[in-house]
Amino acid sequence: MNHDEGQAESADVLERLGAFSERDEWTAKGWCRIERSLDLIGTRSAMLVVRELFYGGTKFDELARRTGLSEAVVAGRLKQLYADGIVDRRPYQEAGKRTRDEYVLTERGRGLFPIIVALVQWGELLGDDHRTGVELVHRDCEAPLSAHIMCANGHEVPLDQAAVRLKDEAYVTAMRTRPHGSR
Amino acid sequence: MNHDEGQAESADVLERLGAFSERDEWTAKGWCRIERSLDLIGTRSAMLVVRELFYGGTKFDELARRTGLSEAVVAGRLKQLYADGIVDRRPYQEAGKRTRDEYVLTERGRGLFPIIVALVQWGELLGDDHRTGVELVHRDCEAPLSAHIMCANGHEVPLDQAAVRLKDEAYVTAMRTRPHGSR
DNA sequence: CTTCTGGCTATGGTCTCCACTAGTCAGAGT
DNA sequence: ACTCTGACTAGTGGAGACCATAGCCAGAAG
Numbered sequence: 001m002n003h004d005e006g007q008a009e010s011a012d013v014l015e016r017l018g019a020f021s022e023r024d025e026w027t028a029k030g031w032c033r034i035e036r037s038l039d040l041i042g043t044r045s046a047m048l049v050v051r052e053l054f055y056g057g058t059k060f061d062e063l064a065r066r067t068g069l070s071e072a073v074v075a076g077r078l079k080q081l082y083a084d085g086i087v088d089r090r091p092y093q094e095a096g097k098r099t100r101d102e103y104v105l106t107e108r109g110r111g112l113f114p115i116i117v118a119l120v121q122w123g124e125l126l127g128d129d130h131r132t133g134v135e136l137v138h139r140d141c142e143a144p145l146s147a148h149i150m151c152a153n154g155h156e157v158p159l160d161q162a163a164v165r166l167k168d169e170a171y172v173t174a175m176r177t178r179p180h181g182s183r
Numbered sequence: 184m185n186h187d188e189g190q191a192e193s194a195d196v197l198e199r200l201g202a203f204s205e206r207d208e209w210t211a212k213g214w215c216r217i218e219r220s221l222d223l224i225g226t227r228s229a230m231l232v233v234r235e236l237f238y239g240g241t242k243f244d245e246l247a248r249r250t251g252l253s254e255a256v257v258a259g260r261l262k263q264l265y266a267d268g269i270v271d272r273r274p275y276q277e278a279g280k281r282t283r284d285e286y287v288l289t290e291r292g293r294g295l296f297p298i299i300v301a302l303v304q305w306g307e308l309l310g311d312d313h314r315t316g317v318e319l320v321h322r323d324c325e326a327p328l329s330a331h332i333m334c335a336n337g338h339e340v341p342l343d344q345a346a347v348r349l350k351d352e353a354y355v356t357a358m359r360t361r362p363h364g365s366r
Numbered sequence: 367c368t369t370c371t372g373g374c375t376a377t378g379g380t381c382t383c384c385a386c387t388a389g390t391c392a393g394a395g396t
Numbered sequence: 397a398c399t400c401t402g403a404c405t406a407g408t409g410g411a412g413a414c415c416a417t418a419g420c421c422a423g424a425a426g
Contacts, residue, residue: 012288013239015322023238023249031316033306034234034299035227040309042227043413044218051217055206055347056196060373066206070415075374098423100373105195111305113342114330116217118297123216125294126223131351133214138334139198139346147297147330151321159296163322164238168314226383243403253385258404281393283403 017165040084041112045069047119049077050105050112053087058102078103086112118147200348223267224295228252230302232260233288233295236270241285261286269295301330 016023041047048067057063064074081087086109089101105112120136127133136145149157199206224230231250240246247257264270269292272284288295303319310316319328332340 012293014237014319016239017320017322020317023240024245032234033303033310033316034230035306036309037302037306038227038230042230044221044225045413047217047221047225051215054197056199057206062207071374072376072416073414076413096424098372108308110195110342111308113345114301114332115298115305117332118301118330119220120216122294122298123218123220125291126219127216133216133350134203134347135350136197137200137346137348138336138338138340139200139344141334141336141338142346143335143338145332145334145340145345147301148333149297149300149328150331151324151328152326153321153324155321155324155326157321157328159293161322162296162328163320163325164317165320167316167318228383254404255386255406256384259383279394281402 012160014159015163017163019169020165037115040086041115043077045073045077046081049074049081050086050109051116053103053105053109054113054116058104060100060103063103081109085109114147117145121146195343197342198346200346202352203348220298223269224298226260228256228260229264232257232264233269233292234299236286236288236292237296237299241287243283243286246286264292268292297330300328304329 041050045067048069049063052063052066055066057066060071060074060078063078064071067074069077078087082089082103085106087103088106089103091099091101093099117136120134124133137143138145149162151157155161224233228250231252232246235246235249238249240249243254243257243261246261247254250257252260261270265272265286268289270286271289273287274282274284276282300319303317307316320326321328332345334340338344
């Protein structure tokens with residue numbers, strides 16, 4: 001039952017604190033935020049559309065062309081992203097054109113920035129051709145960006161100093177004895 | 184054609200530097216590292232398996248049970264993650280058991296840590312129930328983790344100070360004039 | 367009014383993801 | 397040798413992701 005000896009294993013993974021160490025009790029679906037995130041942006045097409053929105057695309061045809069996705073997929077994805085509060089539609093009109101919608105990231109959508117940076121950063125490591133490709137940089141000093149993991153107290157936290165635990169252990173332990181699983 | 188006036192638009196997206204501002208020229212597939220990353224870990228099941236590896240799961244049945252995925256999917260995913268150099272297999276034997284493989288993250292796999300943190304962080308914002316769920320913290324001070332975007336010179340970079348550009352503009356511009364040209 | 371264009375939408379087909387239910391197979395225990 | 401358990405593997409089927417083609421519809425141009 002007790003996995004305490006696991007604490008001594010190589011620090012290549014997250015240390016497990018408290019009741020989380022009995023990991024098999026917490027299989028319940030919605031509890032890891034990762035799954036929730038993946039439900040909204042877990043598909044390739046969703047990420048590509050979001051990428052183009054970050055890169056400044058706003059119009060339907062721009063997004064379709066630049067992602068390389070079919071129009072039907074882009075339309076469906078934009079609909080879903082709108083429903084999920086990640087993009088907003090904003091009607092506008094160019095001279096001599098009918099009114100149409102442009103798409104912009106909401107606050108929630110802009111919150112995806114660290115994910116974008118982390119994906120770019122990791123993809124860079126896989127690379128073969130380091131000459132091609134795009135690069136995210138600081139506008140002022142033009143130095144490339146990377147995602148740093150820090151704690152709320154401002155410490156830089158490498159993987160071997162990170163840990164995982166249940167947020168509200170008492171609440172969760174209480175549920176565990178109950179027959180019902182909410183959600 | 185020229186999108187220079189886009190520079191003055193609200194800084195809710197990445198500023199586009201240099202030739203990248205002519206975005207439609209750079210539709211070419213493999214250039215954004217995001218797509219490369221998504222090719223390897225772009226599926227829900229891959230991310231869930233990686234999550235459990237970070238959470239300390241190593242054995243096949245642990246990974247299957249804790250991700251909630253079917254055994255067939257976990258087996259397939261582990262095979263793919265192994266082929267892609269994200270996990271390593273390491274034979275071992277418990278007393279009274281046959282030899283089997285355990286799965287551990289490689290260096291490349293551990294490089295996914297920022298992505299994991301960013302996904303958890305973003306999923307947290309979507310939340311309704313802030314009492315349940317897991318939390319990543321600094322082992323020493325127990326403060327929660329978040330991904331901070333910084334440039335190589337150590338500046339913290341919010342979205343409105345970030346920019347995107349082509350890595351090697353001369354190289355890329357040369358390719359553009361070649362017959363290989365698309366669209 | 368008619369035509370034309372741009373911004374979607376609808377249909378159909380393929381492919382991948384995934385769950386579910388077996389089945390295989392190595393080797394420890396007896 | 398025989399059984400049993402755990403680690404996979406194979407087959408089936410459904411749902412969703414994606415592409416390609418074609419269609420629809422608002423409004424500007426003529």
